Amino acid sequence: MKQILLAVVVVVVVLCSAVASFAAGPYDGVWSVVQSSATKGSSTFFMSIHEDDEALMSSGFNFVALILNLDDTWGYSVGVQASGYAQGSTFGINQAPVGMFIVTFTSATAFSGTSTSGNNTFNLTGIKMF
Numbered sequence: 001m002k003q004i005l006l007a008v009v010v011v012v013v014v015l016c017s018a019v020a021s022f023a024a025g026p027y028d029g030v031w032s033v034v035q036s037s038a039t040k041g042s043s044t045f046f047m048s049i050h051e052d053d054e055a056l057m058s059s060g061f062n063f064v065a066l067i068l069n070l071d072d073t074w075g076y077s078v079g080v081q082a083s084g085y086a087q088g089s090t091f092g093i094n095q096a097p098v099g100m101f102i103v104t105f106t107s108a109t110a111f112s113g114t115s116t117s118g119n120n121t122f123n124l125t126g127i128k129m130f
Contacts, residue, residue: 025051025062026108027081033126040120045069047126051081063088077101090115 027049036042048066056062063081067090068074075098079088087102101124103113109128114121 024053024055025049025081027051027086027105027111027128030129031111031126032129033124035115035122035124037120037122040122043070046129047077061088081105086111086113090117 028051029049031047031049032044033047034042034044046068048068050064050066051062053062056064061078061080063077063079063086065077066074067076073093075090075092077088077090079086079101084105085103086105088100089097090099090101092098099115099117101113101115103111103124103126105111111124111126113124115124116122
């Protein structure tokens with residue numbers, strides 16, 4: 001547990017140092033996300049979204065999300081957000097790719113979409129907490 005907590009702290013510090021310390025995009029913030037499928041059921045996780053066209057686009061993306069699961073695991077996503085749509089890849093704690101996502105921001109405080117991991121497809125619903 002201490003190693004996981006330390007790893008999460010390191011990732012947060014790295015993300016915060018790589019991205020400006022202010023909200024650069026309309027969707028920056030902490031989100032509660034419900035992931036569900038007919039065969040796998042549903043689960044909730046938290047995501048901290050960071051956008052910055054100027055600082056990140058030179059790397060090929062402008063959208064970074066740190067994912068914190070309730071089972072003490074974490075991951076991150078990188079992708080491109082434009083005109084209220086975001087899509088990209090998700091990676092696990094070992095930096096191996098675990099899936100892809102595509103979401104539509106229906107407002108500044110809500111999104112819906114899908115993610116894939118292996119042969120599984122999940123529905124996503126996100127609500128901005130702050």
